[in-house]
Amino acid sequence: MNRALYLSIGFVSVILGLMIAFQFRTVEQVDAGVSSDRAQLLTNQLKEIEKEMVALQSETNDLENKLAKAAKGRPEASEAVLEELQKNHQIAGFTELKGPGLEVRIAPVQKEGQHNGSSLFIVSDEDLLLRVVNELRAAGAEALSINSQRIISTSEIRLAGSFINVNLTRISPPYSVLAIGIPDQLESSLLIKGGLVDTTKDWDISVTKQGELLLPAYKHRIKLEYAKPLREAK
Amino acid sequence: MKIKQYPWGVALVALTLGLMLTVQYRSSKEINETPPIARVQTLSNEIKEKQEGRNLLQKRAQQLRERLDKKAASQSENLSEAMDTSRIIAGIQAVTGPGVEVTLNDSNVELSQGQDPNLYVVHDEDVLKVLNELKAAGAEAISLNGIRLIATSEIRCIGPTILTNKNKRIPAPFTIAAIGNPQTLEKSLYLKGGVVEQLKFWGIQVQVHKKANLEILGCAGVITLEYAQPVSEG
Numbered sequence: 001m002n003r004a005l006y007l008s009i010g011f012v013s014v015i016l017g018l019m020i021a022f023q024f025r026t027v028e029q030v031d032a033g034v035s036s037d038r039a040q041l042l043t044n045q046l047k048e049i050e051k052e053m054v055a056l057q058s059e060t061n062d063l064e065n066k067l068a069k070a071a072k073g074r075p076e077a078s079e080a081v082l083e084e085l086q087k088n089h090q091i092a093g094f095t096e097l098k099g100p101g102l103e104v105r106i107a108p109v110q111k112e113g114q115h116n117g118s119s120l121f122i123v124s125d126e127d128l129l130l131r132v133v134n135e136l137r138a139a140g141a142e143a144l145s146i147n148s149q150r151i152i153s154t155s156e157i158r159l160a161g162s163f164i165n166v167n168l169t170r171i172s173p174p175y176s177v178l179a180i181g182i183p184d185q186l187e188s189s190l191l192i193k194g195g196l197v198d199t200t201k202d203w204d205i206s207v208t209k210q211g212e213l214l215l216p217a218y219k220h221r222i223k224l225e226y227a228k229p230l231r232e233a234k
Numbered sequence: 235m236k237i238k239q240y241p242w243g244v245a246l247v248a249l250t251l252g253l254m255l256t257v258q259y260r261s262s263k264e265i266n267e268t269p270p271i272a273r274v275q276t277l278s279n280e281i282k283e284k285q286e287g288r289n290l291l292q293k294r295a296q297q298l299r300e301r302l303d304k305k306a307a308s309q310s311e312n313l314s315e316a317m318d319t320s321r322i323i324a325g326i327q328a329v330t331g332p333g334v335e336v337t338l339n340d341s342n343v344e345l346s347q348g349q350d351p352n353l354y355v356v357h358d359e360d361v362l363k364v365l366n367e368l369k370a371a372g373a374e375a376i377s378l379n380g381i382r383l384i385a386t387s388e389i390r391c392i393g394p395t396i397l398t399n400k401n402k403r404i405p406a407p408f409t410i411a412a413i414g415n416p417q418t419l420e421k422s423l424y425l426k427g428g429v430v431e432q433l434k435f436w437g438i439q440v441q442v443h444k445k446a447n448l449e450i451l452g453c454a455g456v457i458t459l460e461y462a463q464p465v466s467e468g
Contacts, residue, residue, distance in 0.1 A: 055456040063298035088320035137388035156370035227374035
């Protein structure tokens, strides 16, 4: 009886061993093969390029129309140029913009018995605002502002003394960050579990979806001293 | 005793076998669902083709813009300057000028046991801080690994790579090119308690080189506003 038991256990062990080995090899094979992730990545990339091409096509059409208009005569030419300038101003952030989006209000949490002085482990205004803006950008924000300062490509968010400077202009809490984009998408980027709002304890962050926001224009004069346009060879 | 145990042993073994068979079946099914390499190959080829098409369109758009800019220049110098400034700030126009090149690379510190390797690699927040510092120091145009950064460019860590301008993946080392006053830009990074000092603490390798002549390309694709609308004046 004992012997029969040992034999069957031995037999089963062999089978088990074989199966484990086989299992191991197939798992290895999956790794070595092309993962479906990669195909997904490529498909996304392809879609992205196709989208870019559509946008580029309409851009070139638009430019061609303007050039055709400019060829008609002097008044038309200046009109076409002004239209183009206006378009650039919009993208650069020199004009007011309106649209749906998200309003984020950020205020420091008032705690009893805590001095504002010991701020070693408190998330700084600068870091927090940088992260909020970065999250909103990642969620597809098309235009952003903090306390009526429009965020353009050269805008900084910087601690200067005990204040925050944006566009070299002092702002102070509570902060109001406005972002134009898809309201739901913008909201979930901040409210996602383990996300920014979830993990920030020393700040009171409230978000409100808005059907229409009005974003201020960048109000300062820009004089580029160092960057010169790089033209293509004539 | 042993006779009684015997059927239990068999039952257990049968159960294990059944489980393993299921696992085996499922993993081999997975393999079948992985797209064959051929599919990935066609995808990559398609992407390459589309990319060429896109680049051609991009060139065409650039040429058209330059032609339109010539019209602007023939009208007035102010207009032409305004056009350049708005294009550069928007990030459409390729630029050239003096500035700095900052390289960030993961720490080369040998980790002792129990240390979190996560602390010693470059994170999105590190890059974000460097960019913010450069903007505060008056950078007029910035690129990250050759990708022009615009007002809505986010910096996102996805594993060891960083994602910017929505779908552009870039691996370490990260090279930031910024056009502006080279001295001011360099100094801003080396401030006491500044960004470089903080990063060096974690052993992250930071190199800052002043450059007399940098070239930064325009943003690939077209910047479109889908949700933001102009505010009609008056």
